Amino acid sequence: MPLSFFTKSRKAMLARCRDDYATKMRLKYAPYYHAMEAQTGTNVRLDGRDMIMLSSNDYLGLSFHPKVIEAGRAAMLRWGTSTTGARTSNGSRACHVELEERLAAFLGREACHIHSAGYLSCLASVAAFAQKGDVILADKNIHSCLWDGIRLSMATVERFSHNSPADLREVLGAVNPDAAKMLVIEGVYSMEGHIARLPELTEIAEAHGCFTVLDDAHGFGVLGRQGRGTADHFGLSDKVDLVCGSMSKSLASTGGFIASSRDVIDYLRTNSKQTIFSAAISPGQAACAQASLELMQQEPQHHERLWANTRKYRALLKSLGLDTWESETPAVPIVLGSKERVYLFWKALLEKGVFTVMSIAPAVPAGKDLIRTAVSAMHTDEQFERIADALSYAVKRL
Numbered sequence: 059m060p061l062s063f064f065t066k067s068r069k070a071m072l073a074r075c076r077d078d079y080a081t082k083m084r085l086k087y088a089p090y091y092h093a094m095e096a097q098t099g100t101n102v103r104l105d106g107r108d109m110i111m112l113s114s115n116d117y118l119g120l121s122f123h124p125k126v127i128e129a130g131r132a133a134m135l136r137w138g139t140s141t142t143g144a145r146t147s148n149g150s151r152a153c154h155v156e157l158e159e160r161l162a163a164f165l166g167r168e169a170c171h172i173h174s175a176g177y178l179s180c181l182a183s184v185a186a187f188a189q190k191g192d193v194i195l196a197d198k199n200i201h202s203c204l205w206d207g208i209r210l211s212m213a214t215v216e217r218f219s220h221n222s223p224a225d226l227r228e229v230l231g232a233v234n235p236d237a238a239k240m241l242v243i244e245g246v247y248s249m250e251g252h253i254a255r256l257p258e259l260t261e262i263a264e265a266h267g268c269f270t271v272l273d274d275a276h277g278f279g280v281l282g283r284q285g286r287g288t289a290d291h292f293g294l295s296d297k298v299d300l301v302c303g304s305m306s307k308s309l310a311s312t313g314g315f316i317a318s319s320r321d322v323i324d325y326l327r328t329n330s331k332q333t334i335f336s337a338a339i340s341p342g343q344a345a346c347a348q349a350s351l352e353l354m355q356q357e358p359q360h361h362e363r364l365w366a367n368t369r370k371y372r373a374l375l376k377s378l379g380l381d382t383w384e385s386e387t388p389a390v391p392i393v394l395g396s397k398e399r400v401y402l403f404w405k406a407l408l409e410k411g412v413f414t415v416m417s418i419a420p421a422v423p424a425g426k427d428l429i430r431t432a433v434s435a436m437h438t439d440e441q442f443e444r445i446a447d448a449l450s451y452a453v454k455r456l
């Protein structure tokens with residue numbers, strides 16, 4: 059390869075970044091990567107101003123629970139700050155095994171494996187098991203980590219309309235019946251707040267012999283008995299082959315998990331590159347997740363408060379005539395339909411001290427540009443009054 063080729067490609071890549079940056083600066087359009095200067099629960103400080111956080115995934119509000127903080131501190135004192143290696147080599151600790159056993163038991167599964175990010179767990183849940191020649195049936199609105207897993211697996215992908223059993227049935231009708239098949243869905247869709255139509259979807263999957271993967275990052279802690287998730291909510295745990303999720307939401311930590319049968323988890327541990335070659339989650343984070351898991355079972359008030367807050371918040375949005383895409387869960391979008399409207403609304407809320415997150419196409423389907431908001435058990439009645447004022451102001455600004 060001539061040297062000029064490398065020079066040219068390096069220049070092209072640098073130019074791509076420079077042009078992108080120049081466009082953002084011209085449009086003064088940089089609403090992401092805000093670094094909070096301080097935080098206590100749902101109160102955050104940004105640019106010297108106190109704000110209410112209305113977009114975190116701390117559904118149960120455990121990230122400031124004294125028992126969770128203490129568990130993290132104790133684990134760091136005992137194990138140090140990092141594992142500095144993969145589970146396969148030097149990174150495995152007793153605290154990992156303990157958390158995996160507790161998660162497996164909670165979810166009624168034989169085994170579990172944890173990773174240092176939910177993204178890794180969910181990606182590996184697909185990439186480790188599907189391969190070239192297989193067919194993956196994927197809901198059109200699944201998270202980016204699942205799409206990456208699909209791409210890495212090299213399997214053929216067939217998309218079906220979001221949460222539509224009828225379309226899944228139709229798509230499956232045209233698939234080679236002899237191919238190995240995998241159904242990939244989420245329990246609760248993070249942008250839409252929709253709950254998967256699991257009874258119908260799993261019935262179809264069973265009829266076609268699909269291996270079913272459920273990403274329950276937003277269902278875990280929110281739905282089901284004590285927060286056991288979407289499959290438990292429907293009493294259909296035995297119809298789902300593998301549940302994956304994140305520990306950065308209800309479990310108030312970071313990391314991810316995959317729970318399934320012993321064989322499946324063993325296969326993952328010996329075949330998945332993301333599992334074999336990435337450093338183990340830090341002991342502090344594993345301990346925080348485990349403490350949260352215990353609290354989910356010992357202190358039902360967080361779950362109850364989450365749902366009481368969710369009902370109150372949804373009623374508020376309804377009274378303002380806002381479109382919530384029929385969200386059924388604490389993840390509540392405010393659909394505004396264009397990026398200009400989203401930006402205006404987001405800025406108005408920010409002006410009034412409420413922090414939210416914009417999500418615009420292609421992160422969401424075209425025409426569904428939205429503000430993503432999420433309710434936490436930690437939101438207080440007084441905060442809801444301020445949120446109501448801010449929303450009324452933003453509606454007027456529109």
Ligand SMILES: Cc1ncc(COP(=O)(O)O)c(C=O)c1O
Nearest residue numbers: 175176177180201248275304306
């Ligand atoms: C549905 C879904 N799956 C997986 C992930 C990845 O989890 P994490 O952020 O813990 O890496 C997310 C994160 O937002 C998610 O929403």
